[in-house]
Amino acid sequence: MTKASRFALPLLVVAAAFFAVLGCTPPPATNPPPPGPGGGPLPQSSGGLKSIMKQIGANKPDALWPQINSELNRDSPPWDDLKPQTDNFAKLAADVGANDPPKGKDTWQQDAKAFADLAAALNAAVAEKDLVKAKDAQNKVHDACDNCHRAHRGRPGG
Numbered sequence: 001m002t003k004a005s006r007f008a009l010p011l012l013v014v015a016a017a018f019f020a021v022l023g024c025t026p027p028p029a030t031n032p033p034p035p036g037p038g039g040g041p042l043p044q045s046s047g048g049l050k051s052i053m054k055q056i057g058a059n060k061p062d063a064l065w066p067q068i069n070s071e072l073n074r075d076s077p078p079w080d081d082l083k084p085q086t087d088n089f090a091k092l093a094a095d096v097g098a099n100d101p102p103k104g105k106d107t108w109q110q111d112a113k114a115f116a117d118l119a120a121a122l123n124a125a126v127a128e129k130d131l132v133k134a135k136d137a138q139n140k141v142h143d144a145c146d147n148c149h150r151a152h153r154g155r156p157g158g
């Protein structure tokens with residue numbers, strides 16, 4: 001065992017980290033394994049339709065839309081809690097159109113835009129603490145979930 005061989009591995013690691021920090025492509029041997037089952041973590045980006053939809057959520061009580069719904073359904077909604085949630089919801093809705101749907105590409109942009117506009121209207125109504133407007137937007141958003149899923153998801157329901 002020579003001194004050189006003991007230093008070789010740490011040096012490689014340092015070099016790889018150095019390249020990674022610089023944003024350069026490191027040597028092929030240090031590339032991460034392909035994503036997927038058993039192949040390492042799936043890519044976690046802010047984009048991706050599935051990722052957006054999962055954050056909006058439908059069935060999980062801690063997802064965004066169920067939370068917004070249950071708060072708006074109270075007699076006196078907690079506006080200050082709602083605002084950051086509808087902010088986030090409007091941002092997510094605005095990102096939908098940047099993705100491709102599984103089907104129905106011809107009407108996709110139109111439906112995505114309609115959804116973004118409704119989410120923005122909901123956010124504005126919450127900013128104004130206007131319950132009538134907020135409930136109206138809530139109902140329209142709800143219809144938009146169902147309509148879009150029917151047209152673009154390949155199976156009915158929200």
Ligand code: HEC
Binds near residue numbers: 101152158
């Ligand atoms: C502009 C169209 C559009 C609107 C509006 C829309 N969705 Fe979706 N949603 C989709 C599409 C398309 C998929 C399927 C994505 C895929 O499988 O790649 C989907 C999938 C989902 C999923 C399943 C995600 C997963 O785990 O695979 C949930 C949950 C969901 N949507 C909830 C909602 C809720 C709640 C709303 C309304 C607040 C909503 N969506 C509004 C297009 C839309």
